[in-house]
Amino acid sequence: MVQGMRNKRVHYKVIEKAHRLIKNGQVEQLDNGRYNVIGDHGTYNVVETPEGDLACNCPGYRDKGSCSHSTAVMMFTGKAKYL
Numbered sequence: 813m814v815q816g817m818r819n820k821r822v823h824y825k826v827i828e829k830a831h832r833l834i835k836n837g838q839v840e841q842l843d844n845g846r847y848n849v850i851g852d853h854g855t856y857n858v859v860e861t862p863e864g865d866l867a868c869n870c871p872g873y874r875d876k877g878s879c880s881h882s883t884a885v886m887m888f889t890g891k892a893k894y895l
Protein backbone atom coordinates (compact mmCIF):
# COMPACT_ATOMS: atom_id res chain seq x y z
CA MET A 813 0.00 0.00 0.00
CA VAL A 814 1.35 3.38 -0.96
CA GLN A 815 0.47 6.39 1.10
CA GLY A 816 1.39 9.96 0.35
CA MET A 817 1.51 12.78 2.85
CA ARG A 818 -1.52 14.36 1.25
CA ASN A 819 -3.68 11.30 1.28
CA LYS A 820 -3.50 9.80 4.71
CA ARG A 821 -5.73 6.96 5.59
CA VAL A 822 -6.33 6.63 9.28
CA HIS A 823 -7.53 3.35 10.63
CA TYR A 824 -10.47 3.47 13.03
CA LYS A 825 -8.36 1.79 15.70
CA VAL A 826 -5.95 4.71 15.48
CA ILE A 827 -8.85 7.10 15.96
CA GLU A 828 -10.06 5.10 18.94
CA LYS A 829 -6.63 5.23 20.49
CA ALA A 830 -6.30 8.94 19.76
CA HIS A 831 -9.61 9.54 21.54
CA ARG A 832 -8.30 7.65 24.54
CA LEU A 833 -5.07 9.66 24.61
CA ILE A 834 -7.04 12.90 24.71
CA LYS A 835 -9.56 11.64 27.26
CA ASN A 836 -6.79 10.50 29.59
CA GLY A 837 -4.99 13.80 29.33
CA GLN A 838 -2.02 12.26 27.53
CA VAL A 839 -1.80 15.07 25.00
CA GLU A 840 -0.18 18.28 26.15
CA GLN A 841 0.76 21.39 24.27
CA LEU A 842 4.31 22.57 24.88
CA ASP A 843 4.20 25.77 22.87
CA ASN A 844 2.91 26.90 19.53
CA GLY A 845 2.91 23.92 17.20
CA ARG A 846 4.69 21.52 19.53
CA TYR A 847 3.04 18.78 21.55
CA ASN A 848 3.96 15.95 23.86
CA VAL A 849 1.95 12.78 23.58
CA ILE A 850 2.38 10.19 26.28
CA GLY A 851 1.87 6.97 24.40
CA ASP A 852 1.79 3.39 25.58
CA HIS A 853 5.42 2.86 24.62
CA GLY A 854 6.90 6.21 25.49
CA THR A 855 6.45 9.93 25.14
CA TYR A 856 6.57 11.27 21.62
CA ASN A 857 6.93 14.72 20.15
CA VAL A 858 4.43 15.88 17.60
CA VAL A 859 5.30 19.04 15.73
CA GLU A 860 3.50 21.14 13.17
CA THR A 861 5.34 21.25 9.88
CA PRO A 862 5.48 24.39 7.72
CA GLU A 863 2.98 22.67 5.43
CA GLY A 864 0.47 22.57 8.25
CA ASP A 865 0.91 18.86 8.64
CA LEU A 866 1.71 17.12 11.91
CA ALA A 867 4.82 14.99 12.23
CA CYS A 868 5.54 12.57 15.05
CA ASN A 869 8.86 11.02 15.99
CA CYS A 870 7.49 7.54 16.73
CA PRO A 871 8.40 4.51 14.60
CA GLY A 872 4.83 4.12 13.38
CA TYR A 873 4.78 7.60 11.90
CA ARG A 874 8.13 7.00 10.19
CA ASP A 875 6.78 3.82 8.63
CA LYS A 876 3.26 4.88 7.74
CA GLY A 877 3.15 8.66 7.80
CA SER A 878 0.41 8.62 10.40
CA CYS A 879 -0.01 7.43 13.95
CA SER A 880 -2.32 7.71 16.93
CA HIS A 881 -0.19 10.51 18.41
CA SER A 882 -0.38 12.85 15.43
CA THR A 883 -4.05 11.94 15.02
CA ALA A 884 -4.68 12.74 18.69
CA VAL A 885 -3.05 16.15 18.29
CA MET A 886 -5.12 16.78 15.17
CA MET A 887 -8.28 16.05 17.12
CA PHE A 888 -6.97 17.93 20.17
CA THR A 889 -6.38 21.09 18.17
CA GLY A 890 -9.66 20.79 16.31
CA LYS A 891 -7.94 20.34 12.96
CA ALA A 892 -9.82 17.10 12.47
CA LYS A 893 -13.34 17.85 13.65
CA TYR A 894 -14.70 15.29 11.24
CA LEU A 895 -13.11 12.42 13.14
Ligand SMILES: [Zn+2]
Nearest residue numbers: 868870879881
Ligand atom coordinates in the same frame (compact mmCIF):
# COMPACT_ATOMS: atom_id res chain seq x y z
ZN1 LIG B 1 3.41 8.85 16.76
